[in-house]
Amino acid sequence: MPKTKCKLPKMSRFHFIDLMNRASVRTFNKQVYQLKQGLLVQNTTTSEVKRLTDIYYEIRTVRDKKGNVLAKRKNPNSELYKII
Secondary structure, three states, rough: OOOOOOOOOOOOOOHHHHHHEEEEEEEEOOOOOEEOOOOEEEEEOOOOEEEEEHHHHHHHEEEOOOOEEEEEEOOOOOOOEEEO
16 A cells, blocks of 8 residues: 655744734633733633733634634643644
8 A cells, every 4th residue: 555645734833913802712621712902811701801921821722703723732832833
C-alpha cells in the first residue's frame, strides 16, 4: 500500500484585536465567554466579566459568531494557534 501524506492545516499565532464583540471562547473547563470591548470577556452563564489576560491560558477554542473555529489549543501548555 502506498503511503499518503496527511495535510495538516497551516497554523500561526492568534491575535484577538480584530474580533471585539464578534467571537466567543471556550475554556478547558467548558466555560464559554463572549469577547467584549477592551479585551474583556463575559461568561455566558454567570455574566461575570474578566480580563482576557486572566483566562488566556485556559482558552481551548475561539469561534466566530457563525460557529466557525478561528483558533485552537490542544492542551493548556501549548500555544493558541489560528486555524487557516
